[in-house]
Amino acid sequence: MDRHIKIIATLGPGTESYEAVRELVESGAKIFRLNFSHGGREFFEKMVSIIRRLEEETGLTLTVLQDLSGPKIRTCDVGLGAIEVNKGTEVLLGTTEQYKDDGEPFICLDIPELFESLKEGDPVALGDGVIRFKVVKVEEKHLIRLVATNSGICPPRKGITFPGMKTPLAPLTEKDKADLAIGMELGVDVVAMSFVQKGEDIGSLRAEMVQYGKQLPIIAKLERTAALECLDEILEEADGIMVARGDLGLELDLAELPAAQKRIIRACNALGKPVIVATQMLLSMVNSPMATRAETTDVANAILDGADCVMLSEETAVGQYPFEAVRFMRKIAYEIERYMFEANVGNVAVEGVREHPSTFLAHAAAMLAAKTDAKAIVCHSTSGATTRILSSCRPTQSIYALSSDSTVRHFTNLSLGVIPAVPLDVIDDHQERAEIFVRQSPDFVEGDIVILTAGQPEKGKTVTQTNVVKLYEKLAKEVS
Structure with missing residues (x-):
């Protein structure tokens, strides 16, 4: 397997x-x-x-x-160092201009536009959520009073988030x-x-x-x-x-x-x-x-x-x-x-997919591979789209994704079960490219059944959707 x-x-x-x-x-x-x-x-x-x-x-x-x-949002440093807070401690959150050295705990955030949407009751999380606060009062336009809902240390230049708020930053x-x-x-x-x-x-x-x-x-x-x-x-x-x-x-x-x-x-x-x-x-x-x-x-x-x-x-x-x-x-x-x-977890049904001929052909190829217990599926896909649909069918077999485009190959590498490969470029016929790949690849031996999918361009056209599904057997005379 x-x-x-x-x-x-x-x-x-x-x-x-x-x-x-x-x-x-x-x-x-x-x-x-x-x-x-x-x-x-x-x-x-x-x-x-x-x-x-x-x-x-x-x-x-x-x-x-x-x-x-x-746009990772981080607090700034007004020289207070790390602030220790306990559950129930009140802390001011404001811009540098709002800071007053009066001994009250202060967290600096020099992004004024983030204050505009904050209102009483909103949550605020500091340091990847290690310390949590709740807004208790909007003191001024760029000055908010928070209360800690747990205890911990608040050092400067840490990430700060506002759960649920749509961030106005680019x-x-x-x-x-x-x-x-x-x-x-x-x-x-x-x-x-x-x-x-x-x-x-x-x-x-x-x-x-x-x-x-x-x-x-x-x-x-x-x-x-x-x-x-x-x-x-x-x-x-x-x-x-x-x-x-x-x-x-x-x-x-x-x-x-x-x-x-x-x-x-x-x-x-x-x-x-x-x-x-x-x-x-x-x-x-x-x-x-x-x-x-x-x-x-x-x-x-x-x-x-x-x-x-x-x-x-x-x-x-x-x-x-x-x-x-x-x-x-x-x-x-x-x-x-x-x-x-073993449990047949996975889905090769077509419910919920976009109704396009190449999509149905991809699902047909996955079902054919399952029925024939094929060794693999070989897909010649110029854009990689058919490869990704095949992957979403979750076949037991690996999917060899043939594409001459390096970007396409490197992206299909992210799809489950896909092995990117380079086809023989000297041949225009995509189906023939797939067959030659099987004949030349050491991954396949005599008698292996392989399901091929490819797009056969019409004369005068270089781009097409997948329109061919073929059951192919590697014969002894083809072993290289």
């Missing part, structure tokens, strides 16, 4: 050498996240160079995912634009956009890419309740989705997070768009060689829900056991996928 789930490893100080990245690849990671909230150009340039070198050496498709910072910051320029120059494959709130946000990033002559796939990170309210609109614009459970878990009541994750994944599956589940998946493995039982179940359930990718953040970026984390995540995937295939 082939293994299907895709593992994303975040690179950082703990995995910045060639040897470390190579071991991550050997452990099972095929997609590498560069977090532009941390690190500089020199680090990213080094990482991309290492990944491209490993692609050449291994023959694998390794995808570079650039993760833009977005989705693409000046830092993002500068980072995007670096990413385009270095040749990243996919770009993740942080704090997306509506479909238009994706459009602003696409427009920014135009000046570089590129249109790379965009992953929308869902971290705001506003994004959940506009999920259909965002799905229409984005190429894929990341369930970013860190900030999303601050916005929602934590008890609501599992259901939100399931709804997002189901919506992505219905459209054949890859979906990533991220944040705290194996967090205990940052400092321990073993995961907890809850983490193990969490990873398994994300796969059962229908995730295409599961992502490691601190675990591989700064953790003490990065390779063990990837290997254990892969082992969890092996076991839960075995269960899925």
